[in-house]
Amino acid sequence: MALVVMKFGGSSVANRERIQNVAGIICSSAREGNEVVAVVSAQGDTTDELIAKAGEISLKPSKREMDMLLATGEQASAALVAMAVDALGVRSVALTGWQAGFNTNATHGSARIKHLDTERLRAELDRNNVVIVAGFQGVDPAEDITTLGRGGSDTSAVALAAALKAEVCKIYTDVDGVYTADPRKIKKARKLEEISFDEMLEMSQLGAQVLLSRSVELAKKYNVQVEVLSSLTGNPGTIVKEAVNVEGMLIRGVTKDTSFVSISVISVPDRTGIAYKLFSVLGSKGISVDVILQSVERDETRDISFTIAESELERALALLQEHKDSIGFRELTVDKDVAKVSIIGSGMISNAGVASRMFGALSDAGISIRMITTSEIQISVIVDRKEVDRAVEAVHDEFIK
Ligand code: ASP
Ligand code: MG
Secondary structure, three states, X not given: OOEEEEEEOHXXXXXXXXXXXXXXXXXHHHHOOXXXXXXXXXXXXXXXXXXXXXXXXXXXXXXXXXXXXXXXXXXXHHHHHHHXXXXXXXXXXXXXXXXXXXXXXXXXXXXXXXXXXXXXXXXXXXXXOEEEEEOOEEEOOOOOEEEOOOXXXXXXXXXXXXXXXXXXXXXXXXXXXXXXXXXXXXOOOOEOOEEEHHHHHHHHXXXXXXXXXXXXXXXXXXXXXXXXXXXXXXXXXXXXXXXXXXXXXXXXXXXXXXXXXXXXXXXXXXXXXXXXXXXXXXXXXXXXXXXXEEOOOEOOEEEEEEEEEHHHHHHHHHHHHHOHHHHOOOEEEEEOOEEEEEEEOHHHHHOOOHHHHXXXXXXXXXXXXOEEEEEOOEEEEEEEHHHHXXXXXXXXHHHOO
C-alpha cells in the first residue's frame, strides 16, 4: 500500500466523460490498496471564462474578490469528481483548499503556500476515503480565499505530496509526458523516460509548457518524485527526479520562447556603474531582465541591449525615459522580432563542444544568432522570431537522433 497524490488538469476533467474517466483512474488505484489524494483543476476553460466575466463587471476588480471567484472553478470540479468516484462505489470526500489545510500568505492572485496542515486530510484517509482536493487555492491569515497563480494546481499537488510524504506525485494531463521538443511542431520529438529536476526547471522556464516551474522547484526542494502522464492513454509517462542517467543523452530537450522583446539603449557613456544604474532602475520596479549584450566601446560610449517580457515593455520604456538624463543614453530602440531557442541537458557539463554543435546547426540552416547566454546545463540563443520554428528543428535534428 502506498500513498499516491494525483493531479488532473483542466482538460482531463473538461466534461462528463472526462470526469468519469478520471474517476476510473482514481478508483483503480484505490482498489489496488493505495491511499489516494487527487488534486483537480477547474474544468476546461472555466478559469478564463470566470476572468472574462469579472471583466464584464469591472475594469479593475479587487484581487480579493477575483480569488473568491476563481476558486469556485476548482471547487466545482472537486465536487463533481468526488461524486463520480462515489458512483463507482469508492468512498470519497471533496475538500476546498482551505479545508485541505493550505495556509498561504495574503498575496491575492499569486499567493505562496506557507504551511500545510494535513490533519483533516489524514483523518479522511484514515476513514478510508479517497480525498479530492480543489487545486490552486488556499486561505490567508485573515481567512480570505487566495489563489496560487495560473497553473497553480501543479503546485498544490506537489506541496501535498511533500507534506504527506507520498510515494509519487502523478500529474495527469493531455500529453503523455515531457518531450524533447513540442511534439505538435517537431515530428521527430520523442518522449523522455526521465528528466532531472534541474533539467525540468530549465525546460519550464525556457518555454516548455508541461509543468509549472514553481511546482518543479518545490519537488526538487522536498525531493518529491513526479510523473507526468496522460489521463487518456494509460501509457507510462516521464519521471522527474533528482538523479537521472545522462549516458547517451547529451541534450534532454529543445525549447522556444517568443514572449519577450529586446530593448537597445544606444550611446550610453562608458563609465563605471552605468550598467548598474540602468538595471537597478528596472529591477527596483520588479522588471526582470534576461539576456544582456554590451557592444564594444566607441567614442567613449557603448550600446546595451537586453530582453524583457513583452508584457513589461511599456513600463520599461517609460522608466528608462524618466531616467534618461541620469543614465545618459541617446535613444532607445525596440525589437519585437526576437525569439529564444534553448537546449537543455545535464550531459553538457561533462562534454565539450555542445555549444559549437548548436551554432553549427543554426549556421547550416542559414539562421543568424543575435545574442547568446549559457548556464551549466543550458545554452540559449536569440534569433529572428520568424525563424524560430526552423531553428528549433535544426537544433533538434542535430542532437536528438
Ligand atoms: N484553473 C487554474 C488555471 O487555469 C489553475 C490550474 O489549472 O492549475 O490557471
Ligand atoms: Mg486550468
